[in-house]
Amino acid sequence: MPETGNFVVWLGRSPWPTRVGPKADYLHRAKAAGLPVPPGVLVLEEVLTHGLDQRWIQNTEEGFVIADREALQKTLDLPPVASRVAVRSAFSREDGESQSLAGCFASFLNVPSPEVWPAVCRVWHSSRRLDAPCRRDVLIMAMVDARHAGVAVTETSHEDDLVNVTEGLGDRLVSGLVAGETLHLPKLRAFEKPTETGFAGRLQRLLRDVRRVFGSRNWDVEFADDGRQCWLLQVRPLTRPVIRNEWFTYANHREILPPLPSPLMTSLIASCASDLFDYYRGFDARLPEHRPFIEVFAGRPFINLSLLTDMMRLWGLPTRLVTDAIGGRDIGAQGWRWGRLARSLPALMRLGWAQLRAPSAAHQCMAWLSGFGDAPPETDSFANCVRDLQKVYTALVREMFSLTQAMSGPLALLRRLGVLSALAARHETVTTRLLTDLDPLREYVQAHPHLTAALAEGRVPEDDGFQTLWQAYLARYGFRGVFESDIACPRYHEQPETLLRSLLAERPRQVPLPLPWLAWLVYPLWQQARRALAAREALRHTAMQTFDRIRRRMKRLAAQALQDGRLPAADDLWLLDIEELRQLDGGWCATPDFLAARRQAQATLAGYAFPDVFRRFDNFSAFLAVPAEGSRPAVLQGTGLTRGVVEGRAWVCHTPSVPPVSTEPLILVAPAVDAGWVPVFAGVAGVVVEIGGDLSHGSIVLRELGLPAVTNVRHVTRVIRTGDRIRVQAALGVVEILASESAVTSLASVGIRG
Known part of the structure; x- marks a missing residue:
């Protein structure tokens, strides 16, 4: 007859059988390594088979029952574990690498000593819930007088x-x-x-x-x-x-995409998400490989803010570096962690080297982009266009990551020293020239007042001198546009109305402030930052040229699909996602009913107004609600981009359009701004932005133009109404509501007209 020790073994002690299942084996290893595991023993399955042979245990329809308790206890007496124990299954099929079977078998808590063997039998009986055979070991562990458990x-x-x-x-x-x-x-x-x-x-x-x-x-x-x-x-x-329940933000997507992007662009960005985050994984393999970087909610691509802040936490860096760069709110709230920083130095050094090389790498990318995007019409397809768009978008964003990081540190330091706005006002990038290069056209219109009627209607005047200047401008910038990062949005050479009407407004001239002595001391730091600034805006400019080439190809293919009956109208192309575009190549037809349903879905999605940050399991229906009327704060706080103080009437605008005529200074209040807003800036005296970081495209342009501007003012487009008298103290990041008027009253009393 076997010894008792052959059937019952203590957790954490040797010898330990090698044939037991994972649950018991993990606990044994933990106990042996000194982890706090309650005292316990493992009753091996051989007790059951031996008991059946000796007729101490019977296998009945109702389960395993003890036939001779006295003989069982005498021969196989359990060592004392505790006065009350937990009796739990530890079958070989439990807690595996691919299947846990959690809760599948019986467990009993607070079992007194006399009831241990009946409880063990009931655990054995629960093994019948599985069709396949398995080892049926049972754990007996001392109960913990738990105050908290989970x-x-x-x-x-x-x-x-x-x-x-x-x-x-x-x-x-x-x-x-x-x-x-x-x-x-x-x-x-x-x-x-x-x-x-x-x-x-x-x-x-x-x-x-x-x-x-x-x-x-x-x-x-x-x-x-x-x-x-x-x-x-x-x-x-x-x-x-x-x-x-992670945190998400629209962040700089809000600056570069429409309030509701096209299904095509949203699906394209989502398809590139993994490749985008691989940029960071290339420097540190510890970063997660399969955690989504971008997810789609209500038709919009949102950035996983929790993932980015976790990256900062892993590296021992302050989490606010993320929100300083892309806007939003710091949800991680971690400062410097020196131990983690030391362990992450190799990865950070590789990242730093990439930042030093970022401007030259961006120029290499621009050289590639300048020759990319065309394809022979006879072999072209929507699938080819999608593939090329994915390549361009991924390359653009990955280079943007590098450039943004290269300038984030120097710009943050310069801003903290109070010299950034003065230095930036003396700097001009290609994006700023979108506005300044309109000046010859604006001067020509002022010298030829008869052209204003056509411009007010958004038409190109029939004037040779104007058209010469206009064509020269379009040759340089016609491939740019409002919300140009969405391939579905038209370019200026297709829809120039906003540009043409902006020529009627007199552009405010900002006189740069004299450079303080401190700015001269840190000028080398500014030189480093401005290289990355210029490269980033030039890269975007070049990428938009490539976008325009691919857009022309897609429009040509859409025209062919219209002739073949696969599309009811060529512009219906932009209502499809990338998988549906590929199906068009195979002969699938987008029916009028299908497209009507898509338009209805888009109209519903357009009603959402997401906050700057939100969580995955938030009640999204609340984002459809119209904010209730009530008392409003008199002062709103944001991040100052420039210096200067301006007081005037608020103009709340969600998409770029022509500023209304006003007898007082007009202050633009917008959810976000990017290069597509540049013509709008010519007609306003100040700008207030709801979300945006120091390093966003719109922030850079506003600094260079020198307009009094404040960004990252939470909920400002809901709090401030068109016609409110407001004061912007840009250097302090403060927006004050001086007087509130209803929209109708303000429009009539101050002469604002849309």
Whole structure:
């Protein structure tokens, strides 16, 4: 007859059988490594087969029952574990790499000593829930007098461990009977102290030790905390990633895309997301490979802000560096972490080298772009156009990453020193010249007043002198446009009305402020930043030329699809996503009913007004609601881009259009601005922007023009109304509402007309 020790083994002690399942094996390894695992034993399956042979246990229809309790206890007496124990399955099919079978088998808590063997039999009986045979070992562990218990998930792709916790025992939580409380605990690295107190801090240490013992992988951990010690009850591989309530932002997409982008552009950006984030993974392989960088909500491509802030946290850098660059709100709130920074130095040095080379790399990219985008008409297809667009967009954004980082540090320092606006006012990029190169046309119109009637209607006047100047301008900038980053939006050579009407407004002339002595001291730093600034705007300019070439190809293919009956109208092309475009190559037809449904869907999606940041599981229906009337704050705070103070009437505008005529200075209030707003700037005395970072295209142009401007003013387009008298103190980043008038009253009283 076998010895008792052959059937019952202690967790954490040797010898340990090699044939047991993963659940028991993980706990044994944890206990042996010194992790706080409650005392426990593993009852091996051989007890069951031996008991059946000796007729101590019977296999009945109702389950396994003890036929001779006295003989069983005498021969196979369990060692004393605790007065009350947990009896749990540890079958070989549980807690595998691809399947956990969590909750599939029976477990019993607070079992007194006399009832242990009947509980073991009931656990054995639960193995019948599986069709396939498996080992049927059973865990018996001391009960923890838990004050808090729950489940924690630690994933390599996140800098927070996700915790679901409840007071007392966790059985109702893991069974789904109670929701519990969700916590996000910052991960601890080696030698880092807990950031939390109480059980949360003890849990942070436990999860750090789990990663130390079992490796940096994705783990699902059950725990119980008795007020003094956080105990490990179970650890198993996480078989599926957890969809977390992450933060998202439209960020610089709001500056470069329409309020609702075309389905084509949204799907194109989403298809490039993985390649875009691979830019950063090229410098640091620790960054997550499969975590989405861009996700689509309500027809818009949103940037995963949680992912970017996690990248900063991994590197030990302040999370505000992300929002300083792309706008929005700092949701990570981490400062410098010197230990992590030291461990990340190799990756950061590689990143820094790429930043130093960013302007020259951008010029190489421009050289490639200048010869890219054309294709022979006889072999062209929508699939080819999509492929080329993906290449151009990916190359453009990846180079933008490098250039933005190259100038972010110097610009942030110059802004903190208070000299950035004075220096930027003396700098001009190709984007700024979109406006300044209109001056010869504006002067020509002033000298020929009879041309104003045609311009007011958005028509090119029948005047040889004007047309010569106009064609020269279009040759340089005709491929640019309003919301030009959306391939579906027309270029200036297709729809010039906004440009033509802007010639009727007199452009305010800003006299650059004298450079303070401090600006001369840091001028070398400005020289470094301006190289990256100029390269970034030139790169965008060149990329838009390539976009225009591909757009012409797509319009040519759409005309052919119209002739073949695959499209009801050529412009219906822009209502399709990239997969539907590829289907057009195969003969699929976009029917009028299909397109009508798409237009209806787009109209519904256009009603959403997302905040600057939001979470995945927010109630999106709230973003459709019209803000209730009520008291408004008198002062709004943002980030100052320039110096100067301007007072005038607010003009709230969501898409670029001709500024209304006003008898007072007009201050543009917009959700975001980019190069497509440049003609609008000629007719306003100041600008207030709802979202945008220091390094956005619109911010750069506003600095160079010297207009009093404030960006990143949260909810400003909802708070301020057209006709309000406001004061912008640009250097302080302050916007004051001086007097509120209804839209009708203000339009009539101040002479604003649309």
